[in-house]
Amino acid sequence: IKTVLSACPRCKIGIRNSKSENPRKESKMESESPLQQLRALMRKHGVECYVIPSADEHQSEYVAPCDKRRGFISGFNGSAGTAVVTDSEAFVWTDSRYFLQAENQLMKGWKLMKKGKFGDPTMIDWISMNVKGFIGVDPKTFSISSYQSMQKKTSNKVKIIEENLVDKIWKDRPERPAQPIFALEKKVVGVGREEKIASLYEKMAECKSELMVLAALDEIAYTLNLRGSDILFNPVFYGYLTLLNIVSSGKKEAILFVNKTQIDTKVEKQLEEDGVKVMSKESLGKYLKGLKVNKPWLDASTCNVWLLQDKKDCIFESNPVPLMKAVKNKSEIEGIMKAHDLDGASMCRFFHWLDKQYDSKKDSEEKKKKWNEFELSEKVEEFRKQGSEGLFLYPSFETISSFKANAAIVHYAPSKKSAVTVDSTGIYLLDSGGQYLCGGTTDVTRTLHLGKPTELEKRCFTRVLQGHIALATAVFPTGTTGPKLDALARGALWKDGLDYRHGTGHGVGSLLNVHEGPHGIGSSTHRPEVHRTALVPGMLVTNEPGFYKSGSFGIRIENMLLVVNADPAFKKHLIPESKFLAFETICFIPIQKKLMDTTLMTKAEISWVNSYHEKVRKRLEPLLCKEPEVLQWMKDATSPLA
Numbered sequence: 171i172k173t174v175l176s177a178c179p180r181c182k183i184g185i186r187n188s189k190s191e192n193p194r195k196e197s198k199m200e201s202e203s204p205l206q207q208l209r210a211l212m213r214k215h216g217v218e219c220y221v222i223p224s225a226d227e228h229q230s231e232y233v234a235p236c237d238k239r240r241g242f243i244s245g246f247n248g249s250a251g252t253a254v255v256t257d258s259e260a261f262v263w264t265d266s267r268y269f270l271q272a273e274n275q276l277m278k279g280w281k282l283m284k285k286g287k288f289g290d291p292t293m294i295d296w297i298s299m300n301v302k303g304f305i306g307v308d309p310k311t312f313s314i315s316s317y318q319s320m321q322k323k324t325s326n327k328v329k330i331i332e333e334n335l336v337d338k339i340w341k342d343r344p345e346r347p348a349q350p351i352f353a354l355e356k357k358v359v360g361v362g363r364e365e366k367i368a369s370l371y372e373k374m375a376e377c378k379s380e381l382m383v384l385a386a387l388d389e390i391a392y393t394l395n396l397r398g399s400d401i402l403f404n405p406v407f408y409g410y411l412t413l414l415n416i417v418s419s420g421k422k423e424a425i426l427f428v429n430k431t432q433i434d435t436k437v438e439k440q441l442e443e444d445g446v447k448v449m450s451k452e453s454l455g456k457y458l459k460g461l462k463v464n465k466p467w468l469d470a471s472t473c474n475v476w477l478l479q480d481k482k483d484c485i486f487e488s489n490p491v492p493l494m495k496a497v498k499n500k501s502e503i504e505g506i507m508k509a510h511d512l513d514g515a516s517m518c519r520f521f522h523w524l525d526k527q528y529d530s531k532k533d534s535e536e537k538k539k540k541w542n543e544f545e546l547s548e549k550v551e552e553f554r555k556q557g558s559e560g561l562f563l564y565p566s567f568e569t570i571s572s573f574k575a576n577a578a579i580v581h582y583a584p585s586k587k588s589a590v591t592v593d594s595t596g597i598y599l600l601d602s603g604g605q606y607l608c609g610g611t612t613d614v615t616r617t618l619h620l621g622k623p624t625e626l627e628k629r630c631f632t633r634v635l636q637g638h639i640a641l642a643t644a645v646f647p648t649g650t651t652g653p654k655l656d657a658l659a660r661g662a663l664w665k666d667g668l669d670y671r672h673g674t675g676h677g678v679g680s681l682l683n684v685h686e687g688p689h690g691i692g693s694s695t696h697r698p699e700v701h702r703t704a705l706v707p708g709m710l711v712t713n714e715p716g717f718y719k720s721g722s723f724g725i726r727i728e729n730m731l732l733v734v735n736a737d738p739a740f741k742k743h744l745i746p747e748s749k750f751l752a753f754e755t756i757c758f759i760p761i762q763k764k765l766m767d768t769t770l771m772t773k774a775e776i777s778w779v780n781s782y783h784e785k786v787r788k789r790l791e792p793l794l795c796k797e798p799e800v801l802q803w804m805k806d807a808t809s810p811l812a
Contacts, residue, residue, distance in 0.1 A: 204243050205279055207339040209257055215331050218303030221293075221320075222253040222336060227310040228387050228408070229472045231685055234401050235344040239311075239336040242343075245277035248581075252293055256301065263293045266671050267581045294323045304329040309475035314468060314486060317475045330475070349399040351407045351432045353440055354681070358609040359395045360501030364444040366393050366494070367413065367424050373490045374415045380463035382489060384411040386472040388683045389491040394426065394446065396437070397681060403567050404683050405605055407432060410454055410477075414463070423447070427454040455479065471699075488699065492688045495679070497708040502609055502680045503732065506710070507756060509561070509610020510730065513603075514758035514786065515793040516557040517614065520550055521760070522803040528594050528620040544589035547571035547602070554604050557793075566603035566611050566684040573598050577617075577724030580672055580716075594621030597723040609681045613712055615728030618762040629666070630717045631725050631765040636662035637715040638727045639778045641674065641691070641753070645736050648749045649704050652691035652711065659691070659715040668717050675711040678730060686710075705751060709733040713753070729757040755782065758789040760807035768811055776811050783808035 202210070212220050222244075226237035232249060241247035243255070244262050248271050251264035263283045264272050272282045283290045290296075297305060297320075305328045307317065321328050337343060356362055370393070374382055384390050387406035391397055398407025409428035414421065424446045433441075438448050449457070458479040468477055470486035478484070498506065527541060541549075547569040554562050568583045573592045576582050577599035584590075592598055598620060603613035617631060637659040644658055652675065659674045673692030676685050688699035689709055705711070711733070716726035736752035760783060768776060787808050794801040 203279075204339055205255065205260060208243065208255055208335055211335045211338055212255070212257065212306060215306060215329075215335070216304060217306035217329055217331070218256060219297060219301045220255045220306040220335060221297075221312075222255070223311050223316070224249065224251055225311055225313070227474050227476070228385050229313050229474070230387060230401060230404075230406075231683070232401055232404055234347050236346050239334070239340070242340055243336055244275075244280050246272045246275045246280075248272060248275075254293060254297065261293075261296070263290075270579060294320055298324050301327070303327070306331045306335070307475075308332075308334040310334070312475050313471055314473055314475055314478065315470035318470070346408065347400040348429045348432050349407070350434070351396050351398045351428070351437060353437050354395045354397060354609070356395075357501060358505055358607075359680075360499035362444070363393065363395045363441075363446065366395075367445065369494070370413055370490060371415045371422060374413065374467065375417055377465065377467065377485060379465040379467040379485055380414065380416050381461060381465075382413040382415075382467040383458075383473055383477055384413075384489065384491065385469070385474065385477060386491075388679060388686070389472070389489070389495065390426070391682060392495045392679075393491060394441070398432065399564075403565055403605070405563065405681055406683070409451060412454075412457070414461075416463070425449055425457070427451045427457075488688065492686075492699075493703070495682070496677050496686060496689060496710075497706060498680055498710060498732075499708070503708070505606075505609025506680060507610075508608045509604070509606035509612055510756050510758060511789055511793060512558050512561065512606065512608075513554070513610075513612040513614065515790050516554045516604075517550075517616070517759045518790060518794060518804045518807075519557055519797070519800050520553040521616075521618070521807070522800045523549070523553070524620070525803065540591045540593075542589040542591045543571040543573055543576065543584035544586050546592060546598075546600070547584060550600065550602050558604070558606065561607045563605040563607055563681075566605050566613060570599065570601035570615075572600075572724065574723055575721050578718040578720050578722060579724070580718065592620070594619075596621075597623070597627055597725065599724050599726060601726065601728065603684055605681055607681065611679050611681055611684055612757070613678055613684050613728065613730065614757050614759055615714055615716075615726045616759060616761065617725045617727060617765065619765055623765050625767075627723060627725075628765055628767040629770065630668065630719070630723075631727075632767040632770045633662045633666055633668060634715050634717050634725050634727055635761070635766060635779075636771065636775060638713055638729070639775050641713050641715070642729070642731065642755050643753075643778060645750050645752045646705075648706075648751060650751070651701055651704050652689050653693055653701055656691055656693050659713070663715070663717060670716045670718060672716070674715055675713055675731070678710045678712065705733050707733050707735055707751065710756075711753075713755075727761060729755050729759075732756050755785075758786045760786055760804065763807070763809075763811060766811070780810045783810070 222240045224240055226233045240253045244253050246262050248268035251262050254261045260280045261283045263285050265285045307328055309330050390411045391406050397405040400407045409426055412425050414423040426446055426448050428451055430450055465483055465485050466481045467485040469489045571584055572582045573590055574596035577597055599617045601615040605611055640658040644655055656674050663669055675691035677687055677689050679686045688703040690700040711731050712728055713731050714726055714728035718724040731753040733751055734754045736750040
C-alpha cells in the first residue's frame, strides 16, 4: 500500500521546468503564437487543415498532462472536444456540458462549435464542405474507426503525419508519467490473468485470428490484474498488450510492451510465470512490422491507426475484454460492496461534520469559518482517507463540489481561485468517489440544502428522486439494453415539463475507470455499443437522474446499481420459462429528507425511501458504532418518513 500511495497521481507527475537554465535568443518561430507556429508546420507538410482530438494514443477518456494537446493549443481544457485548424480559422467542437467553459477559456482566434442540435455543422461535415486540400492527422491519436470515417466522408483527403505537430511547438510539454505498476491478488480479482488470457486465445481461435492487440489501458490492466497511477484518478499504466495464437503450430505468446522501469522484478517474475513476456514499449513497432499473421484483431474504437503497420484482412470488431470486464465475478462484487460500505461510512462522517458547520444553534469557532466549494472537496477526500482502513487510494474522478448556480453546470469542478463560499441559502451538490484497494471504485452524488429549501427546490428534487426510484425498482426481461430503461428515470420530470441533458447511467470499473462500457443507460447516440449491449447479471451501472436550473441550482441523486436475477412470483402462472432481471442498490448513504415533498410521492415511493434508509442503517451501524455522534446523525438522517 505504501508503494501505491507514494505513486498517487494527485501529486504533480513529471512536469518539466519551462525555464531554460541557459537563456538564449528566441527564434522567429518561437516568438510567434502557437497558432502561427502550427500553421507554419502545416504549410511545411502540405496540409490545409490539422485535426487535434482530445484522446491520447490509447483513446483514453482522461489523459495525462503531456497529452492535453487540444488544451495547449486552444486554451480549452474540458475533457471532451476536438480542435480543427486551417490556414485562416480555428475551431473547437464540444458538447453541451462544456459550452460555458469553452466560451470562457478559448484563446483569441478560436471559435466554439456546438455539437448536437444547436445549428452548427458536425466537424466532419464542416471539413468536407470547406477544406479542399489535405487534412493532417497524427496516426497515434486517431482511432482506426475515426480515421476510416473521416477518409470516407472527405474522399480520402486525410494525410498521415508521423510527428505530432503540436508536440513540435510545445516546448515545455510535461514528461510522460511512469509510476510504479502493482499487481492485485487473486482474492481481489477472482480470476487469474492466465485464465483471462486463455479465454482470449479461445476467442481468437474461434475467429481464426492469430494476433490480438489491446490498446485501451483499462483493458490491459484488467486482463493482467495489474494497476498503476499514470493518469489522474485512473489506476492504469501506459502500455500495449499483444496476444499471438498460431493454431497450426501451437505457438502462443503474450507480450506486455511497457516502460520497463515501472515494473519491479517481483511483478515481472509473476507475469513470466503466467506466460506473459515484458518488453520495452519502444520495441512494439518493430515487433508488429515483423509479424506475418492471419486476421489481426484490432478493436477499431480503441486501437490507433499507427498500430495497423500495413496489416491487411483485419478484424475491427470490439474485442471480448470490455464485456468480460463489465460482468463482475463474486470476488469483485465482494470487494465492491466493501468499498461502498467504507465509502458510505466516510460520507456520513462528512455530512455529520458539514451539518455541524451550519447548525444555527451552535456558535463554535469552527462554525464561524466560511467554507468554499474547493475546501469542501478537499474535506471529502480527507474523510475518505481517514475512514478507509488504509484501503483508499485516491479519488475516482475530480470532485464536483458545487453551490447554487455552479451546481447547474453538470461537470463543474471548483478551483482555489474560482470556488464560491457555501452557505445555508441554497442547494449544495456533491458528486464524488474513490478508488479502493479492496477492488472497488465508487461514484455517488448527493444533493442537500444546509438551510430551508424553497417549494420549487423541493418539487424539483422530489421529481428527480421519483425518477431515481423508478429506475432502481425496474424489473425487465433478459436481453434489455440500458437505453430502453432511460425513460423510467425521466418520467416524473417529464410530468412537470423538465428534463436533463446527460446520460442516466454508466458502467463502473473494479478498481478501474469510473466510466466503463460497453453498457449504459441513456439515449446518447455517440456510443453505439450502449444500444447493442444487453444488461446481464453482474454488471454495475449508475442511477443518476438530475435537473439543472441555469443560474440558480442543480440537483442530482446518484447511487450504484448491480444487475441481478429477478423472479416475479406472478409470472410463474403464465410464462414459467421466461427470465427477468432487476437492480440491487449497493450504495449506502442517506438521501436528505427535508428536500422531499411527500405530498407528491406515492405510498410505494415513500416505502422505498424508508426501506433504503433501513438498509443504510444496517450496513453502516457496525462501522460507526464507536462514533456515537456520527451514528446518531446517521440514524436521524435515515429515520422513516411519516
